[in-house]
Amino acid sequence: MTVASEMGASLPGKRLSVFYFLYFAVAGAALPYLPVLLVARGFDAAAIGTMLAIGMATKIIAPNLWAWWADRLGTRMSIIRFGIVAGGCAFAALEYVPYTLAWVAMALAFYNFFWNSVLPQFEVVTLNHLRARESRYSALRLWGSVGFVIAVLAAGWLTQEFGIGLLVPMITVLFACLAVASFVVPEPEPEPAAASESSAHERDDERLWVTLRTPSVLAFLVAVTLMQASHGPYYAFFTIQVEDMGYARTQVSLLWVLGVIAEVVLFACAPRLFARFSLRTLLLATAALTAIRWVMMAYAADVLVVLLVAQCLHAISFGLYHAAAIQVIRRRFTGTIAGRGQALFSSIGYGVGSALGSFVAGLLWADYGPNGAYLAAAGASVLATGVLWIWMRESDSQANSDS
Secondary structure (H helix, E strand, O other): OOHHHHHHHOOOHHHHHHHHHHHHHHHHHHOOOHHHHHHHOOOOHHHHHHHHHHHHHHHHOHHHHHHHHHHHHOOOHHHHHHHHHHHHHHHHHHHOOOOOHHHHHHHHHHHHHHHOOHHHHHHHHHHHHHHHHHHHHHHHHHHHHHHHHHHHHHHHHHHHHHOHHHHHHHHHHHHHHHHHHHOOOOOOOOOHHHHHHOOOHHHHHHHHHHHHOOHHHHHHHHHHHHHHHHOHHHHHHHHHHHHHOOOOHHHHHHHHHHHHHHHHHHHHHHHHHHHHOOHHHHHHHHHHHHHHHHHHHHHHOOOHHHHHHHHHOHHHHHHHHHHHHHHHHHHHOOHHHHHHHHHHHHHHHHHHHHHHHHHHHHHHHHHHHHHHHHHHHHHHHHHHHHHHHHHOOHHHHOOOOOO
8 A cells, every 4th residue: 555545545553553552662672771771870769860850841842842833833743753763862872971970861861851751642643543443542552562572571681681882872872763653654634623713812811811721631641740750669670679589681671571461451452441431430440459459569569479460560550551641631632732742741740750760769778779769659649649539520521611
């Protein structure tokens, strides 16, 4: 099928799937092993938490800036391509900068600033391609999980055999592949609202603020912030924790893979879950089960069976949570504010939440070890459950009537 006919007649599913595969391959190589690289360069837990938090804090501003630009340009793929190239260059700089707190934090901040432009805008591109077929989102996103699995396994084996110093060059190559893949993803046709309101920027701003002032939307954003903050100890220190327990890096990579395989199974079942349960019910379930997961990590991570079950719960604490949250944002932020809605979700949830979670996790890990850090994470998940239970109603996850 030609590019023109594919764009005009059907969903460019293979191209979207390849992009998700490579995007999450970058994440699969970086997320588990970047903290290991920092430990190898002499940084302690508090410094690692601080550096990761500084990088993640760029998500507070960056996604909204890129979304504002994309909404006005009317072309998202150009923003995505620029973010990939610039983010890849910044990550590659880790191979050359001195390994001091200031230099590494600066490199990670630049990397995250550009990299964070990519996924929120690509989610809008994907959902605009899907239109009324949004239930197929999970099937496309599943390929991101496959890419993550392959990258975790490959990076774990390669860094064990050839040293953690191979990590930065390996991820730089993945960035190059992702850049190439971005140039074959077509720009979707604009949504009807975007075509009719493209010059009404003041009205768009008013719609955005009206939506944000809705109590249920505010509660939702608070809850996703708490949920993402609760993952701070896991993302920053899980690999280090399990290696300290005596596992080889290839075994650690298998534990990461188990979590993602569970996520893949979840995504395969997601359309039936969305058809049977409300988004509020699914979000409440993810928050409650996430709290249980962190309690297990706090008290029984040294028991293999418990560790395996906790890893399987990643399908709930991240996979189901993310898929449900994306649908809430999609329904509440529509038309020409769609991009900024996804950006706000990224900047508040993954920006404020991730930065706060990593920073606090680093401090708690240094002073109280894994137990203290994971108990705080469980507390954040319990708070998220309460916020959703009190302030978010069934009707609040439906489309915004103002749009």
